[in-house]
Amino acid sequence: MRRTTLWMNAGCGLLAVGAGVAASELVTGLLSLRMSPAVALGAAIIKLTPGPVAEWFIHLVGRNDKPLLITGIFVGLAACGALLGMLAARNRTAAYILLVALGAIGMWAESYQHASTFLDIAPAIVAPLVAIPLLGWLLDARPSQSEVAPDANEPATAMVSRRTFLMRGALVVGGSLVVAAGGRILSRSRAAVESARQHLKLPLGRTRVPAGVLVGVQGVSDWETPVDSFYRIDTSLSPPLIEPKDWQLRIHGMVDREITLTYQDLLQRGLTDAWITLNCVSNPVGGPLIGNARWSGVRIADLLAEAGVQSGADAVLSTSKDGWNCGTPIEVLTDDRNALLAVALDGQPLPIEHGFPVRMVVPGLYGFVSATKWVVDLNVTRFVDFTAYWTSRGWSPQAPVKTSSRIDVPDAGSGLNVGQVSIGGVAWAQHRGIDAVEVQVDGGDWVSATLGVEPTIDSWVQWKYDWNAPAGNHTIAVRATDGTGAVQSGQDVGVVPNGSEGYHTISVHVS
Numbered sequence: 001m002r003r004t005t006l007w008m009n010a011g012c013g014l015l016a017v018g019a020g021v022a023a024s025e026l027v028t029g030l031l032s033l034r035m036s037p038a039v040a041l042g043a044a045i046i047k048l049t050p051g052p053v054a055e056w057f058i059h060l061v062g063r064n065d066k067p068l069l070i071t072g073i074f075v076g077l078a079a080c081g082a083l084l085g086m087l088a089a090r091n092r093t094a095a096y097i098l099l100v101a102l103g104a105i106g107m108w109a110e111s112y113q114h115a116s117t118f119l120d121i122a123p124a125i126v127a128p129l130v131a132i133p134l135l136g137w138l139l140d141a142r143p144s145q146s147e148v149a150p151d152a153n154e155p156a157t158a159m160v161s162r163r164t165f166l167m168r169g170a171l172v173v174g175g176s177l178v179v180a181a182g183g184r185i186l187s188r189s190r191a192a193v194e195s196a197r198q199h200l201k202l203p204l205g206r207t208r209v210p211a212g213v214l215v216g217v218q219g220v221s222d223w224e225t226p227v228d229s230f231y232r233i234d235t236s237l238s239p240p241l242i243e244p245k246d247w248q249l250r251i252h253g254m255v256d257r258e259i260t261l262t263y264q265d266l267l268q269r270g271l272t273d274a275w276i277t278l279n280c281v282s283n284p285v286g287g288p289l290i291g292n293a294r295w296s297g298v299r300i301a302d303l304l305a306e307a308g309v310q311s312g313a314d315a316v317l318s319t320s321k322d323g324w325n326c327g328t329p330i331e332v333l334t335d336d337r338n339a340l341l342a343v344a345l346d347g348q349p350l351p352i353e354h355g356f357p358v359r360m361v362v363p364g365l366y367g368f369v370s371a372t373k374w375v376v377d378l379n380v381t382r383f384v385d386f387t388a389y390w391t392s393r394g395w396s397p398q399a400p401v402k403t404s405s406r407i408d409v410p411d412a413g414s415g416l417n418v419g420q421v422s423i424g425g426v427a428w429a430q431h432r433g434i435d436a437v438e439v440q441v442d443g444g445d446w447v448s449a450t451l452g453v454e455p456t457i458d459s460w461v462q463w464k465y466d467w468n469a470p471a472g473n474h475t476i477a478v479r480a481t482d483g484t485g486a487v488q489s490g491q492d493v494g495v496v497p498n499g500s501e502g503y504h505t506i507s508v509h510v511s
Contacts, residue, residue, distance in 0.1 A: 012138040013085020020131030022176040024123035025183035037106030037124040051393030103128035207347040212453030215464040217424035219409035225291035240321035253380035256308030274338035281366035286504035297340035319377040363458035364431030396498035403429040405480040412506035424464040433457030433483035
């Protein structure tokens with residue numbers, strides 16, 4: 001009987017908090033806000049997480065980090081609801097105060113993302129206003145202790161009491177589902193942006209893989225990474241939703257002429273196409289956080305020339321619509337490389353999650369110092385005058401990509417047959433290019449692999465090596481030499497503060 005009562009109390013709290021969350025989703029939709037309080041809380045957690053902890057989590061779960069965080073928040077809310085229900089059975093006032101505190105946390109999370117108005121925090125205000133009366137309403141309908149475990153001679157009033165409690169619970173569940181669904185339907189911002197994206201007519205040609213880049217080994221990464229599998233690492237739980245007609249870019253700071261560009265202003269300057277490999281500084285040796293694609297956009301060097309960079313400036317602080325920022329050296333934005341304000345990926349407008357409508361793409365630098373998505377501001381400045389998002393968390397202010405290589409086939413730990421085995425993978429050293437790739441078996445001599453054609457020093461290159469595999473257990477390693485003649489480092493270095501180092505090594509069994 002006691003356990004049954006305990007579960008009923010917990011259920012009352014769970015349903016009440018769930019209804020409050022659903023109401024906050026509805027208000028978020030009605031006001032066309034970008035983030036509900038739950039999502040804002042997740043975004044705040046990301047911002048407050050120390051760099052080493054964030055790096056460990058990304059390494060542990062990879063591209064699942066954001067879904068897991070959101071799931072964890074909703075599980076935490078459910079647990080809080082159950083505990084508050086049990087508390088309310090003894091002390092309703094204390095439970096109500098804690099519900100208000102939960103709402104205050106939501107208001108803080110909304111405010112932490114941006115300079116909030118009353119409308120921005122309205123969903124977090126509504127949540128406890130809905131949850132508090134519903135919690136009392138559900139608790140008042142609970143059967144009494146004597147009615148929890150009725151006997152065969154129970155009075156009709158006991159049956160009515162339990163029926164009332166169940167009916168109220170069902171109404172709250174059904175109402176919460178309808179309200180939450182209504183919030184999603186009313187939240188049409190993403191649908192409007194996606195529609196605008198799909199109807200864009202950009203002056204883009206077809207994506208064609210250059211001749212000779214493929215080495216013909218099954219299992220080696222596609223030379224052109226499919227858009228739907230291109231890695232995504234950023235701090236945004238809810239991507240900024242910007243229609244092209246609303247996008248503007250301000251170029252200011254240490255310039256002769258401040259410039260403000262609309263989306264059409266940008267397109268009218270003409271688009272440049274470039275095959276560019278991007279990779280994340282969080283990518284471990286042999287890791288998957290890298291992709292190669294054809295990017296289309298306007299050269300940043302041309303825009304900076306229009307603005308007129310003043311003497312003494314050595315950096316551009318770029319800022320995203322959601323407030324994220326990074327610092328990029330002026331020299332890499334104004335030299336001969338195709339550092340772009342990109343509007344398209346592989347011949348299509350950028351996906352929303354990859355920065356639509358405009359993002360930065362800079363060959364030769366890790367993304368955390370160059371690849372600002374949803375970019376809206378370029379401040380020409382000096383490194384000594386600012387601290388960017390990740391540099392304030394222990395990462396390097398400047399981070400050129402390191403020469404690296406990876407074995408894609410065979411898989412680590414796989415069993416192979418005696419005889420010829422094709423080993424293959426990719427190597428990269430953006431804006432330096434790859435001159436050679438070498439393979440080592442069982443600590444022996446380094447032997448040259450065959451390279452695919454590298455159409456640009458800003459993209460990766462496929463490689464292969466035909467190995468006459470004898471029986472036994474074997475260790476295979478790979479290293480690359482870049483276009484300057486520098487050989488890839490074999491020293492084991494972690495990703496913090498400016499990228500991993502070391503030879504990618506796998507073990508296989510041949511029989």
